[in-house]
Amino acid sequence: MGAKVKTMERRGATWTERVYLIEICKGMATTFRHFLRNLLDNSKLYVRHYPEVQPEIPVRWRGRHRLTTHEDGTVKCVACFMCQTNCPANCISIEAGERLDGKTEKMPVKFTIDLLECIYCGYCVEACPLDAIRMDTGIFSVTGYNRDSFVLSLEELLQTPGAFSEEEYKKGGA
Secondary structure (H helix, E strand, C coil), rough: CCCCCCCCCCCCCCHHHCCCCHHHHHHHHHHHHHHHHHHHHHHCCCCCCCCCCCCCCCCCCCCCCCCCCCCCCCCCCCCCCCHHHHCCCCCCCEEEEECCCCCCCEEEEEEECCCCCCCCCHHHHHHCCCCHHHHCCCCCCCCCCHHHEEEEEEEHHHCCCCCCHHHHHHHCCC
């Protein structure tokens, strides 16, 4: 059983193909043709009118992080370090402390997420055994003026509301 071998003709053998300036001019002519076509008839251009028209965000969209709370307002996180351990970007930092409300043994005293290092993979959400961390805020455009504004603290994570109701979130397959 012999393998079929297809012999390809080598390009660049002619003098005009070896002079790259001619090929560059051909490419620029194609680009200029597209530019003129779009300039004269822009009705076929696909344009997003962001931020005036916000995109439709599905429930499973991984947006900015948030921490969830119990009905009484206490944080669900028990500082088990599962999200920190499972994060491939090492952007989550947790310091555990003693919990005094009797729900569990410990709670996070310090919980920070560096959004500039985060790759938004969602592994932290999957690793959390208590559904304490979610990425269902609907915030997909994170902007800031300095690096410190991209490091979210425990208070900021607790204050961020979810964009979807609990029923929508559960139905979305979280």
